[in-house]
């Protein structure tokens with residue numbers, strides 16, 4: 001069984017992916033900032049699944065954090081066969097009047113780190129002729145809610161481009177585009193979830209299971225649940241003015 005390195009693996013979608021991968025027998029490398037939460041998660045995962053679990057405390061908003069993760073990706077002992085770029089956060093602010101530092105951190109974690117880690121992983125995997133990269137985008141990529149929509153749109157577009165560049169190399173790239181999932185995400189961003197309909201929520205277990213199925217199949221785009229597959233199809237053909245009116249800055253402003 002190969003090694004899976006997961007960023008943002010101590011909570012929500014990343015944690016569930018870690019559980020499902022460890023249960024399937026993979027060695028896991030957990031990446032996040034909070035060392036105590038990393039250690040607790042690692043010992044729990046190891047005790048229950050028996051899988052080997054490494055921890056790597058790194059802040060992906062910082063140069064030294066990204067460098068530490070890249071060094072682990074380049075390591076030849078227990079090579080990383082699956083990279084999951086999952087770490088991310090909601091900005092919880094509008095562009096106008098919001099903190100520029102937070103905007104820059106969002107770019108560092110959700111764009112710069114995704115680019116740098118994917119590049120390092122692909123360069124290590126291609127000579128081996130196998131490997132997979134799973135990048136967590138969002139349904140928000142197709143909407144117009146804050147700069148977060150633009151970041152997640154970048155992740156989806158970059159993943160498609162890299163998948164196409166790597167076609168035939170044995171290395172696959174998958175962009176996961178989930179809808180609303182109950183995790184630590186909304187509380188951390190101070191987002192009022194009451195503005196979203198109850199029917200919009202999907203289970204984190206389902207999201208992770210569908211994502212890993214897509215990775216196994218080498219599928220490039222993965223939108224978990226029929227509801228969100230239908231919404232994605234509708235968003236693709238809807239006039240953008242309608243998308244902006246229904247899922248645009250005005251609705252976002254009511255949530256933050």
Ligand SMILES: NC(=O)c1ccc[n+]([C@@H]2O[C@H](COP(=O)([O-])OP(=O)(O)OC[C@H]3O[C@@H](n4cnc5c(N)ncnc54)[C@H](OP(=O)(O)O)[C@@H]3O)[C@@H](O)[C@H]2O)c1
Pocket residue numbers: 007008009010011012013014031032033034037058059060061086087088089090109136137138139177178179180181182183184185186188
């Ligand atoms: N929840 C949703 O509705 C939803 C929907 C679509 C897409 N997504 C995407 O799914 C991904 C996971 O989100 P989630 O909902 O599972 O959120 P979450 O429960 O808040 O988990 C976020 C994880 O990322 C880590 N993290 C945050 N900032 C980091 C940084 N600077 N460096 C390293 N690790 C960092 C956190 O740990 P530390 O705080 O210890 O660093 C935590 O492990 C994100 O990319 C998010 O944009 C979420």
